[in-house]
Amino acid sequence: MIRTPTLADVARHAGVSPATASRVVSGRGPASPEARRRVAAAVAHLGYVPDAAARALATHGGTRVAVAVISGTPTALTDPYVGRVVAATAEVAAAREVGVALHWLPLHDPAALARLAHGRGIDGVVLVNPTKPALELLPRSARVAAIGAGSRQVPAFDVDNRGGTTGVLRHLVGSGRRHVAMVTGPSWLPCAERAVDAYRRVARENGYEVRLVPGDFTTTRGATAAAEIMARWPDTDAVFALGDLAALGVLDGLRVLGVEVPGDVAVAGFDDIAFAPLSRPTLTTTTNPVEQIAAHAATAVLDRHPTSPLTLFPSTLVVREST
Amino acid sequence: MIRTPTLADVARHAGVSPATASRVVSGRGPASPEARRRVAAAVAHLGYVPDAAARALATHGGTRVAVAVISGTPTALTDPYVGRVVAATAEVAAAREVGVALHWLPLHDPAALARLAHGRGIDGVVLVNPTKPALELLPRSARVAAIGAGSRQVPAFDVDNRGGTTGVLRHLVGSGRRHVAMVTGPSWLPCAERAVDAYRRVARENGYEVRLVPGDFTTTRGATAAAEIMARWPDTDAVFALGDLAALGVLDGLRVLGVEVPGDVAVAGFDDIAFAPLSRPTLTTTTNPVEQIAAHAATAVLDRHPTSPLTLFPSTLVVREST
DNA sequence: CGCAACCGTGGAAGCGCTTCCACCGCAAGT
DNA sequence: ACTTGCGGTGGAAGCGCTTCCACGGTTGCG
Numbered sequence: 010m011i012r013t014p015t016l017a018d019v020a021r022h023a024g025v026s027p028a029t030a031s032r033v034v035s036g037r038g039p040a041s042p043e044a045r046r047r048v049a050a051a052v053a054h055l056g057y058v059p060d061a062a063a064r065a066l067a068t069h070g071g072t073r074v075a076v077a078v079i080s081g082t083p084t085a086l087t088d089p090y091v092g093r094v095v096a097a098t099a100e101v102a103a104a105r106e107v108g109v110a111l112h113w114l115p116l117h118d119p120a121a122l123a124r125l126a127h128g129r130g131i132d133g134v135v136l137v138n139p140t141k142p143a144l145e146l147l148p149r150s151a152r153v154a155a156i157g158a159g160s161r162q163v164p165a166f167d168v169d170n171r172g173g174t175t176g177v178l179r180h181l182v183g184s185g186r187r188h189v190a191m192v193t194g195p196s197w198l199p200c201a202e203r204a205v206d207a208y209r210r211v212a213r214e215n216g217y218e219v220r221l222v223p224g225d226f227t228t229t230r231g232a233t234a235a236a237e238i239m240a241r242w243p244d245t246d247a248v249f250a251l252g253d254l255a256a257l258g259v260l261d262g263l264r265v266l267g268v269e270v271p272g273d274v275a276v277a278g279f280d281d282i283a284f285a286p287l288s289r290p291t292l293t294t295t296t297n298p299v300e301q302i303a304a305h306a307a308t309a310v311l312d313r314h315p316t317s318p319l320t321l322f323p324s325t326l327v328v329r330e331s332t
Numbered sequence: 333m334i335r336t337p338t339l340a341d342v343a344r345h346a347g348v349s350p351a352t353a354s355r356v357v358s359g360r361g362p363a364s365p366e367a368r369r370r371v372a373a374a375v376a377h378l379g380y381v382p383d384a385a386a387r388a389l390a391t392h393g394g395t396r397v398a399v400a401v402i403s404g405t406p407t408a409l410t411d412p413y414v415g416r417v418v419a420a421t422a423e424v425a426a427a428r429e430v431g432v433a434l435h436w437l438p439l440h441d442p443a444a445l446a447r448l449a450h451g452r453g454i455d456g457v458v459l460v461n462p463t464k465p466a467l468e469l470l471p472r473s474a475r476v477a478a479i480g481a482g483s484r485q486v487p488a489f490d491v492d493n494r495g496g497t498t499g500v501l502r503h504l505v506g507s508g509r510r511h512v513a514m515v516t517g518p519s520w521l522p523c524a525e526r527a528v529d530a531y532r533r534v535a536r537e538n539g540y541e542v543r544l545v546p547g548d549f550t551t552t553r554g555a556t557a558a559a560e561i562m563a564r565w566p567d568t569d570a571v572f573a574l575g576d577l578a579a580l581g582v583l584d585g586l587r588v589l590g591v592e593v594p595g596d597v598a599v600a601g602f603d604d605i606a607f608a609p610l611s612r613p614t615l616t617t618t619t620n621p622v623e624q625i626a627a628h629a630a631t632a633v634l635d636r637h638p639t640s641p642l643t644l645f646p647s648t649l650v651v652r653e654s655t
Numbered sequence: 656c657g658c659a660a661c662c663g664t665g666g667a668a669g670c671g672c673t674t675c676c677a678c679c680g681c682a683a684g685t
Numbered sequence: 686a687c688t689t690g691c692g693g694t695g696g697a698a699g700c701g702c703t704t705c706c707a708c709g710g711t712t713g714c715g
Contacts, residue, residue, distance in 0.1 A: 013450065013471065015701055026665040031703055038704080039663055056471055058450040062388040063701035066670050073433070083422035083432075092410030099406035099436045108448075109406075110396070111434030113422045125431075127336065127381040130453065148336065148379050228606060257610050283551060287580050289612030338671055349695040354673055361674085362693055386671035389700050 014055040023051035034059060061130065071132030073108040074098060074311060077125055079138040081195075081225075083113045088226065088254065089282050090299060091137060094156065097303035098135055105311055107132055116197065119143040126151040133310030135303060139165070140197055152313060154306040156299075157200035164316045166306045167200055170279075173295040173324030174207035177249055177277045180293070180326055182215050186247035186275055190220035192234045192259060194251045204251055204279070220245065224255045231258020232265070239266055239274075246274055247332070253278035253285050253294055260288060260331065275332040279324075290330035298322050337378040346374035357382060384453065394455030396431040397421060397634060400448055402461040404518075404548075406436045411549065411577065412605050413622060414460060417479065420626035421458055428634055430455055439520065442466040449474040456633030458626060462488070463520055475636060477629040479622075480523035487639045489629045490523055493602075496618040496647030497530035500572055500600045503616070503649055505538050509570035509598055513543035515557045515582060517574045527574055527602070543568065547578045554581020555588070562589055562597075569597055570655070576601035576608050576617055583611060583654065598655040602647075613653035621645050 020030035025044055032038035033048040034057075040048075051057070061072055076095050078085055085091065091111075099109045110131070114121040119142035126134050126147060133152035136143075144160040147153060151162070159165025181189050191208045194201030205221065212219050220242050222234045231250055235258070238245055248263075250256035256278025260270060268274050270290055278285065278294040285292040302322055309316050343353035348367055355361035356371040357380075363371075374380070384395055399418050401408055408414065414434075422432045433454075437444040442465035449457050450471060459466075462478035467486055470476060474485070482488025504512050514531045517524030528544065535542050543565050545557045554573055558581070561568055571586075573579035579601025586593055593599050593613055601608065601617040608615040625645055632639050 016703095017701075027702080028665055028667090028704080029663080032664095035703075041663060044663080058447055058471070060389070060450075060701055061447075062385045062453045063670090064703080065385040066383070066389050066672090066700090067702040067704085069670075076434075083419045083426065086419045086422060087412060087415030089410060089412060089415070092412070092415055095434060096406045096409045099409060103406065103436075103438075108435055111399075111418060112431055113419075113426075115426075124381055127383075130385045148381070228610075257607070261610055284580070284607050284610070287551075287584055287607070287611050289610070289614075291612075339673095340671075350672080351674080351695055351697095352693085355694095358673075364693060367693080383671055386700090387673080389670090389702090390672040390674085392700075 014057045016057070016059070018055055019048060019051045019057050022055060023047040065130040071107065071130050073110045073130055074102050074132050074307060075110045075112055075125060075134040077112045077114050077122060077134050077136050079114045079116055079122070079136070079140055079143060081116045085138075085226075086111065086113055089284075090226075090252070090280065093299040094135065094137055094303040097300040098307040101304050101307040101311065107311070114143070116140070120146050122153070123147055123151070126153050133307075135306045135310060136163075138198055139163070139200070141199060152310045154309045156302055156306055157198065159318055161318075164309055165319045166302045166309070167319070167321060168297040168299075168302060168324050169321045170200065170203040171207040173279060173297070174204040174249070175211055176324065176326045177279070177293075177295050178208060178211040180328065181247045181249065181275055181277060181332060182211070182217075184275070184332060187217060188220070188242065188245045189217055189247040189249060190222065190238045190242060190245045192222050192224035192231060192238075192248065192250040192255050195225045196223060201251060208249070218242075224251060226252040226254055228254050228258035228261070231255035232262035235259040235262030236266065239263070239268065247276070248274060249277050251279050253280045253282045253292060256292055256294065257284065257288055260290075260292070271330065271332050277332050281327050285327070286329065288331075293327065293329045293332040295324045295326050297324060337380045339380070339382070341378060342371060342374045342380050345378060346370040388453040394430065394453050396433045396453055397425050397455050397630060398433045398435055398448060398457040400435045400437050400445060400457050400459050402437045402439055402445070402459070402463055402466060404439045408461075408549075409434065409436055412607075413549075413575070413603060416622040417458065417460055417626040420623040421630040424627050424630040424634065430634070437466070439463070443469050445476070446470055446474070449476050456630075458629045458633060459486075461521055462486070462523070464522060475633045477632045479625055479629055480521065482641055484641075487632055488642045489625045489632070490642070490644060491620040491622075491625065491647050492644045493523065493526040494530040496602060496620070497527040497572070498534055499647065499649045500602070500616075500618050501531060501534040503651065504570045504572065504598060504600060504655060505534070505540075507598070507655060510540060511543070511565065511568045512540055512570040512572060513545065513561045513565060513568045515545050515547040515554060515561075515571065515573035515578050518548045519546060524574060531572070541565075547574060549575040549577055551577050551581035551584070554578035555585035558582040558585030559589060562586070562591065570599070571597060572600050574602050576603045576605045576615060579615055579617065580607065580611055583613075583615070594653065594655050600655050604650050608650070609652065611654075616650065616652045616655040618647045618649045620647060
């Protein structure tokens with residue numbers, strides 16, 4: 010069997026000590042041009058590739074920043090929101106020469122985050138959909154930043170859910186809508202509750218009935234939620250869905266029911282994803298500067314500079330055809 | 333400073349040897365109930381979490397399967413296609429108790445794949461957008477499966493690009509279109525060439541002019557490509573774009589130009605992503621069973637059972653409003 | 656011309672974990 | 686009673702890499 014070459018092989022081949030070979034390969038520490046040349050030749054000849062695990066073990070250093078998504082099913086990884094987080098993190102990470110790893114953490118296994126965060130080779134983790142239990146099981150030393158709600162030890166970064174929601178709802182009410190229903194996020198997600206709070210408050214201020222239907226950020230659920238809403242409260246004339254994906258689902262669900270948008274019912278979402286201006290009708294929504302948020306979170310874990318427990322980023326209303 | 337606890341700490345605390353502690357924690361090898369109990373207690377008390385790097389180093393085993401995407405910018409990670417691959421891989425991986433890591437490999441650094449594949453802790457890699465150079469630089473021992481084109485050592489899995497393309501084009505021609513342009517994939521991607529071949533062949537068979545415009549699977553490029561096509565060949569009456577994202581971009585680009593779809597120009601895509609039925613007008617496309625393909629690829633690398641060099645999965649036409 | 660400073664180098668000790676191997680005491684077999 | 690066998694155990698050797706440290710051999714300065 011062919012062993013994959015190790016640093017020792019390289020050193021032997023180059024006629025230097027493992028220590029010198031290591032210095033050359035890792036680029037740290039002094040080495041004569043001659044030594045450099047010979048080691049480089051040996052590396053090329055043998056096709057040597059450093060073992061990341063051994064290096065991580067020896068240096069206590071990490072080589073990757075992880076983006077971890079908590080959800081019930083791995084399907085959540087297909088969410089464009091996650092894609093944006095990963096891409097933004099990758100950009101920050103690339104500047105520091107570390108890789109990005111995407112992990113799915115099952116909702117029912119809160120300890121998975123602790124395992125991930127502790128593992129050598131992981132420089133830090135950017136957590137999407139932070140849940141209470143997962144955050145609580147975290148060891149003190151963890152380098153984690155959350156997108157959404159944080160905890161005593163975990164700094165959080167998020168869009169101003171409350172403000173964004175309020176903006177959308179005021180727009181809806183301001184354009185004459187009187188019966189506004191809302192498709193929420195999953196109940197296990199604390200940060201989504203902030204949007205629901207805002208909805209409740211605007212309802213109180215404007216005297217409309219609270220019509221909440223649970224959602225899960227998916228298009229599929231958005232469609233069924235729309236049907237539920239119209240069956241339960243037929244006089245509903247506006248639906249606000251947390252997440253554009255859900256809103257697109259609502260649009261689809263309403264189309265199936267033969268409900269006109271925006272004629273009969275106005276629909277608005279949250280996030281302003283790339284597809285929002287491509288739907289039929291184009292979707293009114295409010296922005297979510299995910300890239301900016303993720304970049305801040307990634308920077309926070311990688312550089313470990315202390316940040317305030319919760320940093321909020323503003324959301325601005327984008328009015329299109331659906332309202 | 334607080335050190336994170338090691339196995340040795342656990343062993344000391346439990347009053348057993350590191351060897352015994354290891355057996356209990358890893359669940360391999362014999363151990364008395366009494367020893368198990370005490371080690372478990374120590375683990376809980378100390379909040380011990382095994383170090384993945386050290387374990388990988390000692391066992392030569394991996395704990396993760398990687399999904400690697402080759403592209404020019406990390407933005408490609410936001411592509412829903414990638415999301416689907418990751419989710420499907422995660423499902424396969426979960427059954428084997430290994431994690432999934434998503435990596436972005438810069439197009440200009442073909443050796444990155446070799447580094448990734450070789451690293452300890454990586455059980456195998458599922459490669460998206462395989463390029464020739466990357467494949468060629470791979471060490472013999474690599475456990476890689478490609479989605480797209482493979483090589484002597486790397487098995488590949490892909491949708492039947494040729495068949496899918498042919499199906500779409502026949503449908504276009506069959507419904508009376510005479511001047512069909514195509515937005516291709518990036519030129520560095522060999523597997524996308526198969527679709528171009530099919531386009532050329534159908535053109536020859538039907539006597540229409542070859543009108544190729546390079547694309548890159550993005551919506552943005554789709555929109556500009558549409559403008560280019562209409563400027564260069566104003567009598568174009570159908571556009572086939574590789575990738576639904578690009579097709580949605582074409583739709584958007586044509587709308588801006590005031591071109592009616594499907595009245596003036598028919599548009600069709602490839603992949604049948606979740607948004608295809610939500611666009612305006614809804615998008616005609618042909619399916620790409622990505623989940624199935626990714627699952628096969630993941631299984632191939634994880635189980636290492638030899639597979640044929642290239643496995644193709646059928647694509648079926650989905651006619652909607654845009655044609 | 657002698658001493659300090661310095662650069663490049665190799666030896667060796669670990670990083671935290673697994674696993675081979677030898678060992679002990681015990682119950683069962685002859 | 687004396688082997689045999691076996692489940693449970695600890696000692697110790699590594700996995701591949703980095704890095705501390707000590708050691709010549711140069712150089713440059715007084």
